[in-house]
Amino acid sequence: MPRLTAPRSRCRGDVAVAGPPRAAAAADRTSLTSLYHRISLPPRRRLETTGGVSVTRPTAACHAAPPQVIRQILSATQHTERTSPMSPLTLRLGAVAATATLGCTALAATGTAAAPLGAAATQAGPGQPNIVFVLADDLGWADVSTGLTNKGSGNTYNETRTVDRLAEEGVAFDNAYGGPNCVPTRAALLTGLYAPRPTNNLYLVGDLDRGGDGTLLDGAPQGLPDGDDALPGEAYTVGEALRDAGYATGYVGKFHVTKTAEQITTDFGFEENLGGSNSGHASQYHAINGKFNNSIGPALDRFAADYTQEYVDQNIKPYSHGVGDATLDALVGTDKHVTDAVADATVDFIDRHKDEPFFTWVSDYAVHAPIGDKQPRADLLAKYQAKPALPGHPADASYSALLEGLDQGLARIVDHLETTPDPRNPGHPLADNTIVVFTSDNGGTADADNGWLSGYKGEVREGGLRVPAIVWSKNAHLVDGAVVDSTPVHAVDYLPTFASLAGAQLPKGLRPDGVDLSGIWRNESTQLGARPLFWHLPGYLIEGARDQRPETVIRSGPWKLSYRYETQDWDLYNLDSDIAETTDLAAAYPDVTQRLGSRLIRWLNDVDAPLATLREGKDPITVTFQGTAYSDGKITHYDEPTQLTFQPGDEVPALLPTAVTE
Incomplete structure (x- = not known):
């Protein structure tokens, strides 16, 4: 498919009120992986300890359990994995994490610790948190x-x-x-x-x-x-x-x-x-x-x-x-x-x-x-x-x-x-x-x-x-x-x-x-389904180490797909295995690219996204295209190869060809 020629270096209505009205109106980068027995697939994981080990809140001037103490305690316990009807495989930190106090509590000027009030809460409280x-x-x-x-x-x-x-x-x-x-x-x-x-x-x-x-x-x-x-x-x-x-x-x-x-x-x-x-x-x-x-x-x-x-x-x-x-x-x-x-x-x-x-x-x-x-x-x-x-x-x-x-x-x-x-x-x-x-x-x-x-x-x-x-x-x-x-x-x-x-x-x-997300926070619901996330940046930030050009991104599951408007490139990464985004998989997974690309274009249309335009003084650009395009607030389908010309001042579209690998 022809490409736009540009270098790429890389990279308020009335409100119904609920509740009372207001009165007035890398050396160490792998250590934690092994320490917490990290796994990559489950969206929620807990580390459950079975050793009954706990650490009390310190009262001395240090006010914190040193990291090495926490590491020693965790290493002395056994981690167990479990599944439940509500969630995929989970891991719990349990008693150790809940009682090992890494922060500090206030000291009065006398140097004694201010004691926290009450025991750990086990009731819902008085209402609105x-x-x-x-x-x-x-x-x-x-x-x-x-x-x-x-x-x-x-x-x-x-x-x-x-x-x-x-x-x-x-x-x-x-x-x-x-x-x-x-x-x-x-x-x-x-x-x-x-x-x-x-x-x-x-x-x-x-x-x-x-x-x-x-x-x-x-x-x-x-x-x-x-x-x-x-x-x-x-x-x-x-x-x-x-x-x-x-x-x-x-x-x-x-x-x-x-x-x-x-x-x-x-x-x-x-x-x-x-x-x-x-x-x-x-x-x-x-x-x-x-x-x-x-x-x-x-x-x-x-x-x-x-x-x-x-x-x-x-x-x-x-x-x-x-x-x-x-x-x-x-x-x-x-x-x-x-x-x-x-x-x-x-x-x-x-x-x-x-x-x-x-x-x-x-x-x-x-x-x-x-x-x-x-x-x-x-x-x-x-x-x-x-x-x-x-x-x-x-x-x-x-x-x-x-x-x-x-x-x-x-x-x-x-x-x-x-x-x-x-x-x-x-x-x-x-x-x-x-x-x-x-x-x-x-x-x-x-x-x-x-x-x-x-x-x-x-x-x-x-x-x-x-x-x-x-x-x-x-x-x-x-x-x-x-x-x-x-x-x-x-x-x-x-x-x-x-x-x-x-x-x-x-x-x-x-x-x-x-x-x-409150259900996830309470562990009442741990899955949001295959909800995609989006980012859209219709312009430039080229400065120092940064080289950001017009681009739209979708993340769905492990996949991240980006479209770069200057070059009409679709890049696909599997973030589970390649969080550093080093290997473009668009050609290897054309079905994923098509599916996510279609969703990205629908989202652009849903939010009526503006796009960057061809700069004044630049030559018109002509491409031959078959597939789905978005620009000027609408989606257009081209079922046959069609010649498209963009003049200075025109929005340069998002183009998803029928076969992205051609």
Whole structure:
């Protein structure tokens, strides 16, 4: 089949309210594989221990069982495999993972541990669960030290004890996806809709012509009519869904996909905005004279005061590992780090709304660039500058320090949930009726650790799309944890899931592209069938190591099929056996290519996806084609070989020939 000539280097309506109205309105990459007896086929697997071994919560200054202790305990137990009528083969971490505490609990200034309230929850709680959604920024798939979210490829140089603990005790997803960078993912998370939907229309940060003037095609227009990469005010969001279901809704940290900070509360359903703005990153991570700069919403300045001795003793020392008191005390009088301010604001929001169901979206600025010695907290930077590198892992002291700071903030939030009495559930802590979700917006940059994956943030290869994802609760009726789940899940799934948990009714006619995952979290339903996932990027991002050109992708089961518009190529990969996307199987499996290609073209039509156009000044392109085509919002079938000509300004179509191997 003739090909387009271009080089390829590679790669909102009334709402029915459920619930009360609101009153106001690689060296180490294989170690975890053997440790957890990882298998590749079942979508849900549990590790069940039979040795009765447990680890109590530590109370000494270390506050965490060292990884080697956990490894020794796990190796001393026997893992059993089982099947059930509800699910395929599963593996459970069981008593060890449920009781081995990898995180830490808060210490009062006296140095004694604050004891968690109540026993492990075995009842459903008082009704609508609280939801804390924690979103990292640009976190690589394998940046965290646990291997449970990345098929054993965790970076053991980095220290993410809290993430590790939540993965051990909760449901860790190792096939979780975002978008290629923050704008499409944040829009999908907020709306539950794919990028081409009219109220999204967001595919990349900035615009879709980030490839220079010499590209064959012009990227499609995106965002608002004025070109801003922001959601329109009429977009219906998860904030609105939960607010109208009776939740206190708060947003903390980076927002990005808005024209103004005011829209976060006026249009997008969050009753409080602590730090969100239209900025895509924190241009500086520390406050100056008790204020953050204008890349961070001014409401966060309430938490920007310099470090005090009381603050360091209560909020840093209990969560610090491997750093002496003298180094920590040296923080007193220095500028507050934004990650600590985000944790402060989150804890404050929880305290003020603990007598009602609350939803707080915690959007950290780390580990987004800029990253250098000025960005991390001084104690953490010094720690990693003195830490020897490990074979097979990137060693970047500034990056690792920023990441551990994020993890310490997460520890503070979880610890506060575990030690704060729940007014709605007397005798229990908030954690017994709270779900914590931890994930990231997109894959890592070239400076991050994406494990075995190819590609980076900004690309639709696995390295640009895969993210760590963990769901945790102390209540097994909310999250049946100690599980690694391999179900492919996507950013669009969180709105329908949170709406289901809240008992929210969505506006009539609104059909999210995502699905409700709460049954999977409870282990009531472990299969979503052969649900395909989609990504569409009708433009360019050619910059540094990244070479992203117009492309549409479908993932279904183990298969990932992509269509590249410049060259009319269909690439097929089996991610079960080739997660690095090294071997194109399109010619070897033409039936799979045809089936998934047909589904991809139907999806483009369903969402009325815009396509890139032939750039002005380029010669017309003529091809002879027989098969199915999509462009200009419609599908056309060509039953006989037909000559097609594309002029400058025309959309260049997706073409699925009758026989893709010809």
